[in-house]
Amino acid sequence: MKLDKFDREILRVLQQDATVSMADLSQRVGLSHTPCWRRVKRMEADGIIIGKVTLLNSKKLNLGVSVFIYVTLKNHDGDSLTDFENAVQGIDEIVECHTTSGEKDYLLKVIVESIEEYEYLLKNKLTHLPLVDHLSSTFALKQVKNTTELPIKRQ
Known part of the structure; x- marks a missing residue:
């Protein structure tokens, strides 16, 4: 359109x-x-506008720890990818999941209350996701920019 x-x-x-x-x-x-x-x-x-949301302040809700996790899977066949993608849908703390190019298969964004909560999530859920070979976590220290707005160019 x-x-x-x-x-x-x-x-x-x-x-x-x-x-x-x-x-x-x-x-x-x-x-x-x-x-x-x-x-x-x-x-x-036409699916250009897909919904309307209310944005929340994660810090005021005591959800101040953001973790980015690179995931490498053991297998890369279609069923393995589908199984992994279906499994992440059931974990509320995973707020984003992206397939990536290069050495890593996925990038997850997780938001939790504390490092202890992330450790629990890691041990009890993330390492048990289907066909996970390797997880690499990086903690965000400070959010420099946060926008939900897409860069729509003016004509």
């Missing part, structure tokens, strides 16, 4: 505040209410 300048501006505004009213959104992007509403509905139907 080709996006014009109005579509891109709608997406920029919604990324910053998904609770914005349609009246405010249409005013901010320079469209009347109905055409703006139609564009939003079209982008939802």
Whole structure:
């Protein structure tokens, strides 16, 4: 789907505040209410807008430890990859899972309350994921940038 300048501006505004009213959104992007509403509905139907969320402050929820884990699997056949990917879905502390190129197969992002909680998770869940050969953990010391906004270019 080709996006014009109005579509891109709608997406920029919604990324910053998904609770914005349609009246405010249409005013901010320079469209009347109905055409703006139609564009939003079209982008939802086309799968460009896939949901609206509430962002939480992890530190205020006592979830201040972020760990990045490189995973290497023993096997790389389709069933092995599928089994691993299905298994990570059931671990709430894993908030992101990416397949990667190069020597490592996956990159996980885990968020927990403490290093002790991560150690428990590592020993009791992560090392028991299907076909795991090697895990390499790196703890984030400080978050320098955090954005959920995609870099939508202006035309």
